[in-house]
Amino acid sequence: MSELLPALPTGYRARPASAEDLGAVHRLVAACEHELYGRPQTDAGGVAADFARPGLVPASDTLLVHDPDGRLAAHAWVNRRSKVDVHPGHRGRGLGAALLDWAEARARQADGGQIVQTVPDGDTAAVALLRSRGYQPMVTEWLLEFGLAEGAAPAVPEPPEGITVRPFRPGGTAAERDARAAHRLVQDAFDEWQPRRMDYEEWARHTVERPAFAPAMSVLAFAGDQLVGAAIALDLPDTGEGYLEQVAVRRDHRNRGIARLLLRHAFRTFQQRGRRSGTLWTHSNTGALDLYLRVGMTVRHSSTVHRKGLGAARPSV
Incomplete structure (x- = not known):
């Protein structure tokens, strides 16, 4: 896994996730949803189910990024699909692009022929990043x-x-x-x-x-x-x-x-x-x-x- 660690801004550190991190990941996801929608939408059980996907190996398929004070700033996982979330307080520093690079590299290493991500249409910065990297829209989802x-x-x-x-x-x-x-x-x-x-x-x-x-x-x-x-x-x-x-x-x-x-x-x-x-x-x-x-x-x-x-x-x- 070490050769796949992304280049991060000074002071940020990356490591794989473990079961003890699920609460922190849920709080990060909730913060992202609150920033975008004004309310959280994902429960802790949904985060746990994602991390228990068949074939997902936390040591190689998950990544957490902590800031210089040890607070969780971003996370990602990849397992046929991929998810990347960056805390609102840490956006604009290149963390999303770094985790996107990591997810694509991990998918290639796992012999995946494609990578899929779901991004809210209201998150225009994330949409623009994906499109700039060659991602194409496939399916529309509605809440x-x-x-x-x-x-x-x-x-x-x-x-x-x-x-x-x-x-x-x-x-x-x-x-x-x-x-x-x-x-x-x-x-x-x-x-x-x-x-x-x-x-x-x-x-x-x-x-x-x-x-x-x-x-x-x-x-x-x-x-x-x-x-x-x-x-x-x-x-x-x-x-x-x-x-x-x-x-x-x-x-x-x-x-x-x-x-x-x-x-x-x-x-x-x-x-x-x-x-x-x-x-x-x-x-x-x-x-x-x-x-x-x-x-x-x-x-x-x-x-x-x-x-x-x-x-x-x-x-x-």
Whole structure:
């Protein structure tokens, strides 16, 4: 790893991340989000799930940059995708460019044919940096929200004929059965656009094993005893929001109003729990934006997934 360490401004030091650093990385990400959006969006469980990606080796695939006083100034990881965050108080010093160089070098070393990064459209400096390095836009992502007025519960439509809904069961063997059925449903539904299927363990780290997972706020739809739809919710009290990590409907039950039913059930539960809004991310490959707009959601902000093709790894000397 040492030959890949980037050149940094005087006084800054780089090292790989460890499990003990996750809290500091989360605080850094939250500071970046607060600067850009006026509020944090990522919970600690989301950061932990990123650092537990299959195949990611912290010693070679992560990097933390500390300032002369030992405070975390920036971080990056690379594992098929890449993420770079620089604390607002340390921008304009070349840290982002240095970590971008490191991420590309590490991706080449790992024989990656490309590198992918998602950057908020409002972060114009980061977008300009990526474009100057030859990254091209690939996919647009949108964060959508549904405002929840106090005391005004969202209307929930009647279920389609033969469809029943209930929340996730809260624990034990029954909860695991719900989770494994939801995993199969989501992976089958997302096969149309996601680049690879997640095994259960990876999927669970992003959903049902996160500390913020809210089984009582998550909704399952059944046709008889067959799971045909799921809306998996996270409770993010620090943001005052309920968040839908995933929404999926089995292909042979689409266009029946099941997605709208799941969304409205989740939003009503969010409102009953005192949340100010319900949010979710979607992107242009899913074709779901119009659905979310029709149920009354609006776009809060957008991001773009950028991709760059990489040449063969340089021989070591």
